[in-house]
Amino acid sequence: MEASITLKKIKEGFGNDVIEVDSPFQQDTVVIAPSALLPVATFLKEDPELQYNYLMDLTAVDYWKRKPRFEVVYHFLSVANSFRLRLKVPVAEPEPKVDSLTSLWPGANWYEREVYDMFGIQFTGHPDLRRILLYPEFEGHPLRKDYPIKRRQPLIGPKH
């Protein structure tokens, strides 16, 4: 099958930063270097032929013993063209860190807080990066593969 216009354009514009390109089940998937995240996202949003104006999902995966360990996954939709794109960014330990997309899509705010809460990945440039579902006293990040299944959190008492 012929590569879609999105994949062609990304390969043309950011050839050096593209790690992998695939299209399983017609789902365009691009893996890019973390340093190129903001330029690529800006390009996807603002290019007149693409117009990926909707950030559908933002999550992360912990591949534990692989290096780099984490991968942040973005799903974009172009409402005007009905294009969909999956963008992946590998993030390495220690201090996993990736640029925030809140300046482009304000909706990324809570998604990034959730990823920070569950995986401990820092988003640089995020306006208010703190836990969203768990409470401030929580120790660790429960969706990491090395979070012990039997671990008990310290009990928190009433605040008088």
Place this chain on the structure above:
Amino acid sequence: MEIDFQGSLQTGFFTSRMDKMLGWARKYSIFQYPFVTACCGMEYMSTACSHYDIDRFGAGLPRFSPRQADVLFVVGTISQKLAPVLVQIYEQMCAPKWVVAFGVCTCTGGFYDNYATVTGIDHIVPVDIYIPGCPPRPETVLEGLMLLQKKMQNQKQEI
């Protein structure tokens, strides 16, 4: 035949009857506070409404302020984040007070053996009666309630 009142008082006869009378009064006028967080609430409502009618046992008046209640019904999963709220509710209740753990989540955490759930509310508040089941049938709840009444009747009464 003459009754020796002085003698009876000295032997402690009067106080033991007082205990029984207070227990009898308390067990048939349970003002409950339902702390409902999850699906067990459906069974609680079923027990409270006319089919099973918890009012037959003198527990028909749920109070929606813990300050007016004597029995705290903890109905449904308690997460770590909610735990301080439950402790605060318990502390607001006036003595004498009792706690019923309704459903397996409140008894042991049930199948929620994970990072977010309190594995049994007896880690944070003292529990008088455990009603297991996921969720418990109304008959089970009524049996638990009767066990609680038995406990109220036979315990030492605080005045």
